[in-house]
Amino acid sequence: MQQSVPIAQDLVLVGGGHAHVHVLKRFGMRPVPGVRLTLVTRDVETPYSGMLPGYVAGLYSFAECHIDLVRLARFAGARLIHDEAVGLDRGRRQILCRAHPPIRYDILSLDIGSTPRMGDAAGAAEHTVSVKPIDRFGERWEALLDRARELGHMRLAIVGGGAGGVELAVSAQQRLARLLPTPPQVTLVTREGLLPSHNDAVRRRFEIIFRERGMRAVANNPIVRVEPGRLIAQDGSVIEFDEALWVTEAAGAPWLANTGLPLDERGFVIIDETYRSPADTAVFAAGDIATMPAYPREKAGVYAVRAGPPLADNLRRALAGHRLRRAVPQRQALALIGTGDKRAVASRGRHEAYGAPVWWLKDWIDRRWMRRYTDLPAMESVDDDAMRCGGCAAKVPADVLARVMARLDAPVSDAVAIGLDSPDDAALLSFPGAPPLLQTVDFFRAMVGDPYLFGRIAATHALGDIYAMGGVPETALAIATVPPAARPSIVEHDLFHMMRGGSEVLAAAGAALVGGHSAEGAELGLGFAVTGRTRPGRLLRKGGLRPGDRLLLTKPLGTGVILAAEMRRLAPARVVTAAIGTMLQPAAEASACLAAYGATACTDVTGFGLLGHLLEMLTASDADVLLDPDRVPVLDGAMTLLREGLASSLHAGNSIALSSLTGEAAQDPALAALLIDPQTAGGLLAGVPADRATDCLAELQRLGYRAAEIGVVAPRSGGKPRVSLEAGCVRPAEAPLAAVAHS
Ligand SMILES: Cc1cc2nc3c(=O)[nH]c(=O)nc-3n(C[C@H](O)[C@H](O)[C@H](O)COP(=O)(O)OP(=O)(O)OC[C@H]3O[C@@H](n4cnc5c(N)ncnc54)[C@H](O)[C@@H]3O)c2cc1C
CATH class of the missing domain: 3.50.50.60 (FAD/NAD(P)-binding domain)
Structure with a gap:
């Protein structure tokens, strides 16, 4: 962008x-x-x-x-x-x-x-399914089919006799006839005659089709009231239905x-x-x-x-x-009305035609039109620099960071209880006579074009470090970059949207935004330095895992590869939307829940991927882990993209962690790629005592997290931490550790 x-x-x-x-x-x-x-x-x-x-x-x-x-x-x-x-x-x-x-x-x-106009008939909005707006119709139609399957029969009423209503009626009839053991009863009710804006031949054609299929048309009889399962017409007659579709004139x-x-x-x-x-x-x-x-x-x-x-x-x-140029819409258009059986009726002025060739023409025209907006020209350049990811996938690789930190002769202070010598998700500062403070900072460039959404994601991500330590956020400072624009109002708009998104998330978390800094930059970027309190006796750290602890992960993986694919136009819209939904989910309740169930250690899964962050925990805890690859939660669509060879730009940097993997499943390149996929606002990864893990997991799921129990902590077996991939390693709590320990 x-x-x-x-x-x-x-x-x-x-x-x-x-x-x-x-x-x-x-x-x-x-x-x-x-x-x-x-x-x-x-x-x-x-x-x-x-x-x-x-x-x-x-x-x-x-x-x-x-x-x-x-x-x-x-x-x-x-x-x-x-x-x-x-x-x-x-x-x-x-x-x-x-x-x-x-x-x-x-x-x-x-x-x-x-928008549907249902006000004319009392009860229509409550008891019928509106076809408009058409963008929501797909899910309503699927729900109607489920109901038909459940009932085993269907009395379907359709209100509205224009081309939309008629085409819908004959199409629905065909689908229901194939689906159900008994023929559906389809009734079309119209205020005027059937297809008032079409010619007599077209009207006659549909009358024949209705007759042949046992469908009923009730014309010139507007519906004045709808009760559950009953349409009441102007002349007092009643049409009973299991489902009714409302396709009348819109507003x-x-x-x-x-x-x-x-x-x-x-x-x-x-x-x-x-x-x-x-x-x-x-x-x-x-x-x-x-x-x-x-x-x-x-x-x-x-x-x-x-x-x-x-x-x-x-x-x-x-x-x-x-x-501007004037453009007068043509007076008459060729209407091609499908009959649901790979035939169609053509209508234009006084002309009518019907049959399979008309459907062929309609199908050809429609598919050609769709292709214009779905088969888009290939991207001109897919060079890696132009495609570098935003979000947490824009992090500096772990080994580079480690080398730089090792070369720093960073000053020390008595106030630092947790700092660079035993790094964790946040630093812990302790001043005499005052409660200890957690401090953390995050910053990255935008991974979505919508600045408000980006602000929300950036704040959710930044708060994750405090929650990973079992803390409660108190204050935040923001740092933002915004590209220059020809007009100050544009810069102001973007900065406001971004900050508003971030501050809403902070406010919901109970954290006050207390200041910050903004600057012009090549791209939209946002980060927060967050200060938090610890909960008494509940400080969670990366170290502390004990053999036998169960590993819980609170969110599915895959945001890195999905965002990388989206940039290349390779991720379906619903996959992207679900990934964004996951990133927006705050970690506050998960953190409190993990602490309440006695979590022994915790971190948040971000740029270095599940494996990178897990290794940090294992190093700090002097432990190994058995990981069940079948239990690792994955966002819909992510595995498909990984199998297609897509990966975020931090993939190569993160792959160093793969040397810790053992087990047959480690040979699966897509699975390996998932384990190092960088996450933005990813889930919390925690160790929970075996006897409390099942209840903790149930509570996390009740809170709305797509959480899973993904592994078991094992004693350290060598010099470096090891992650053994073993399907089925997660067993009931009472199974002895020996049963799950690797050789
Ligand atoms: C069952 C049925 C069959 C039909 N068949 C045909 C046919 O075969 N041929 C034909 O010519 N016409 C047909 N029509 C009519 C046709 O559906 C509409 O005329 C057509 O969809 C209008 O297109 P549009 O671009 O105006 O809006 P739409 O196609 O309705 O698109 C509107 C878009 O705007 C979005 N939107 C709506 N409100 C907002 C908002 N407030 N903020 C942001 N986004 C919003 C929606 O999500 C949607 O993506 C049919 C209608 C029905 C009900």
């Missing part, structure tokens, strides 16, 4: 809809120097509406019909902010978000789709009403023929959320797709201060 030219303007795209994916691609192909692109999105996998019914029918996998916005944003050089916009402060040119502080923009573009997001932007009667943003709001030269909109009053069009994905190129062009022009 390093910019060669200082940032002068912020272009912020809100929503990763059909038009914005095109804008991202175009800016990725031809970046605008000095313009920083940001995508604010509620979801990191955005569905392509054209293929969604095919997904419902079981003809496409989830991945085939969703665009990975993490990869696309990385291709575009855009910062991805995973959050939901909930308002605009147009006076200050800021986007208000659910979780982030306000985000500044010079030019803003909205492509956020539509604009309610928060738009408070923005002062001119909206149409359904709450959609009014735009002119340049895709810009007539009331605000800095605001653009496209897709379902926009209405062009001079050229009104149906709310359909096809128009959102077509808006992509003129929107990208006009955003570029607006940034350059050039005149």
